[in-house]
Amino acid sequence: MxxxxxxxxxxxxxxxxxxxxxxxxxxxxxxxxxxxxxxxxxxxxxxxxxxxxxxxxxxxxxxxxxxxxxxxxxxxxxxxxxxxxxxxxxxxxxxxxxxxxxxxxxxxxxxxxxxxxxxxxxxxxxxxxxxxxxxxxxxxxxxxxxxxYSPLATAFCGDRFTIGQLRRVYEVVWSARLDPSNFHRKVTGAEGFVVPTGERATGGRGRPAELYQRGSATVLHPAILR
Amino acid sequence: MxxxxxxxxxxxxxxxxxxxxxxxxxxxxxxxxxxxxxxxxxxxxxxxxxxxxxxxxxxxxxxxxxxxxxxxxxxxxxxxxxxxxxxxxxxxxxxxxxxxxxxxxxxxxxxxxxxxxxxxxxxxxxxxxxxxxxxxxxxxxxxxxxxxYSPLATAFCGDRFTIGQLRRVYEVVWSARLDPSNFHRKVTGAEGFVVPTGERATGGRGRPAELYQRGSATVLHPAILR
DNA sequence: TCAAAAGTGTTGAAACTACACCCATGA
DNA sequence: TCATGGGTGTAGTTTCAACACTTTTGA
The missing domain is CATH 3.90.79.10 (Nucleoside Triphosphate Pyrophosphohydrolase)
Known part of the structure; x- marks a missing residue:
């Protein structure tokens, strides 16, 4: 050696x-x-x-x-x-x-x-x-x-987050604008990505958003494409 | 140190x-x-x-x-x-x-x-x-x-190959059967994946296949999904 | 009442699957 | 002529982007 x-x-x-x-x-x-x-x-x-x-x-x-x-x-x-x-x-x-x-x-x-x-x-x-x-x-x-293709974005959020906060993660990391409504559908439709808590965010402008937690998925199906 | x-x-x-x-x-x-x-x-x-x-x-x-x-x-x-x-x-x-x-x-x-x-x-x-x-x-x-999502499969082939040979690479590595006709369309449709040489393979059974080379792409659009 | 953000509906385009079908060769 | 692999056509389904529209709050 x-x-x-x-x-x-x-x-x-x-x-x-x-x-x-x-x-x-x-x-x-x-x-x-x-x-x-x-x-x-x-x-x-x-x-x-x-x-x-x-x-x-x-x-x-x-x-x-x-x-x-x-x-x-x-x-x-x-x-x-x-x-x-x-x-x-x-x-x-x-x-x-x-x-x-x-x-x-x-x-x-x-x-x-x-x-x-x-x-x-x-x-x-x-x-x-x-x-x-x-x-x-x-x-x-x-x-x-x-x-x-992974739930990495949730690592930028706390343990509870809204879909809008998650979207801002994607927008900031990708330097891109994403359509809020389509993003919402994709994220909630990807098996095991996020799970609703039943609670709602307070204090923001506009309609209060549902709060979500990370799900158990390790890969996203379907993926959130750029 | x-x-x-x-x-x-x-x-x-x-x-x-x-x-x-x-x-x-x-x-x-x-x-x-x-x-x-x-x-x-x-x-x-x-x-x-x-x-x-x-x-x-x-x-x-x-x-x-x-x-x-x-x-x-x-x-x-x-x-x-x-x-x-x-x-x-x-x-x-x-x-x-x-x-x-x-x-x-x-x-x-x-x-x-x-x-x-x-x-x-x-x-x-x-x-x-x-x-x-x-x-x-x-x-x-x-x-x-x-x-x-990458042209890695071409690395298993020589510098000239048929689409059928490329398909066999996918089938062997993935242990899966792929539809020959749809595979052909996907591969030739993915921008920069393979380029035709104009030559044809000889000696095989069936209709002689066009010979292709690797293209210049480093990522595949659209991807060849499993 | 208005602005803002959440979330749903709808429509046309694109991609994918399954499979019918023709092509060109060796045996 | 038949079997074999190469390649194209096509119809039905799924996915996706664009955007109109409703909901629910704070100011």
Whole structure:
């Protein structure tokens, strides 16, 4: 085994949420070299006996002060180009995609370094550290694709939501307008996507909407097409 | 950096092809511990300055004697459960999916260890080394899903193929019968999936079929549904 | 009373399924 | 001539987009 080169393995996490009707991602301002001052994805080294998803959850909690279990966490893939980190050691990163509902409290209340929610448009407009721009782009593409055929959109909502709130998730993530009436029919018609609670939302403008919960489906039939 | 635990990184490759109207995968009989005598996926350690897809291609060539560039090569994901390898070191594997056309020459003609094409049903019926059964299952699921919305099926064919040959790829991978006439219309109607060459296949039974090449599409509109 | 959001009805277009039917070859 | 696989036509069904319309609230 000593014949083979050891490498260092990190996890990096694309953490998405919707705030102020905008798709945002968690980013950390790097305080030291390399790439000092640039935005980076939250992440860090995997510990010796730690499973990869656990490492992603730990980094999310440690670096950002977020205590909640993400509503969705999946592996994006591994990034291992030989010079992706300018330091001499070989560092391979396993990237994860996490999706959270809009959190009432802002991030960074603890001694978390300097994690911030940043609108996606701002984040993709400037150069990120390492290959994090590529990882972020892959995470966005994965999220956009999964809205079609999986119930991922519910991970952006709290445990109770209206069909209108769910539609706004699709509209924000896809940057598209959707017909409210057809969307309603598709979502309530997709087996196991959402289940009505019998309660109604209060306080909004217009007719109060039925409140729904996530259903048990893992794939949507039929899909919600873009 | 020395504060963090180094790990060893391998690549393992799920290599699929169709031989004798059967979906088959490349497997290697392990000659030493751990898991001596069991089937395993081809793979090995990543070298110090080697990109991950290059490592997958190198292992494919070295361990199996296959010299051709696979028609399709994509990353499946990383497998890093702490005890997935019984040896004391932490070993994380990056898995790839490769798809090849039916090769005229059998594998192992060189001094390749002992790589064999094994029908999927045989391979999934017995215990594999490490977590390779899980990796194989994930690779199969990925391939089955990608037939629907990507031109992956053409990677199982040579550079010229008939619609009937392409249909047999779908039927074998999905273990399903498809209506020949409707399949023909769907495939030729999907923008950029296949382009006619003007030539015709010879030697088969029945009316000679038009020969096609892969088109330029990367996603299929509309999809070929299961 | 009006604006706004929820939700239902309806209609024409598109896609899919099933299957009848013709075509062109080898045996 | 017959069996076999290639390919087109067509009719009925399902799905989907567009949009008119009703419902129910807050201002």
């Amino acid at each position: 000593a014949d083979y080169p050891p490498v260092y393995v990190t996890v990096d996490v694309v953490v998405l949420t919707i705030r102020d009707d905008t798709l945002q991602a968690l980013a950390i301002r790097r305080g030291g070299p390399p790439y000092k001052g640039r935005w980076a994805l939250p992440g860090g080294f995997v510990q010796q006996r730690e499973d990869l998803p656990d490492a992603a959850r730990r980094e999310l909690a440690e670096e950002t002060g977020i205590e909640v279990e993400p509503a969705h966490l999946e592996q994006l893939g591994s990034y291992g180009a030989p010079r992706r980190d300018p330091r001499p050691d070989r560092i391979i990163s396993v990237a994860y995609l996490a999706v959270l509902p809009d959190l009432p409290d802002p991030v960074g209340g603890t001694d978390a370094a300097s994690a911030h929610w940043v609108p996606i448009d701002e984040l993709t407009a400037r150069p990120l550290a390492f290959d994090h721009a590529e990882i972020l782009a892959d995470g966005l593409e994965r999220a956009r694709a999964k809205l079609e | 020395a504060d963090y635990p180094p790990v060893y990184v391998t690549v393992d490759v799920v290599v699929l092809t169709i031989r004798d109207d059967t979906l088959q995968a490349l497997a290697i009989r392990r000659g030493g511990p751990p898991y001596k005598g069991r089937w395993a996926l081809p793979g090995g350690f990543v070298q110090q300055r080697e990109d991950l897809p290059d490592a997958a291609r190198r292992e494919l060539a070295e361990e199996t004697g296959i010299e051709v560039e696979p028609a399709h090569l994509e990353q499946l994901g990383s497998y890093g459960a702490p005890r997935r390898d019984p040896r004391p070191d932490r070993i994380i594997s990056v898995a790839y999916l490769a798809v090849l056309p039916d090769l005229p020459d059998p594998v192992g003609g060189t001094d390749a260890a002992s790589a064999h094409w094994v029908p999927i049903d045989e391979l999934t019926a017995r215990p594999l080394a490490f977590d390779h059964a899980e990796i194989l299952a994930d690779g199969l699921e990925r391939a089955r899903a990608k037939l629907e």
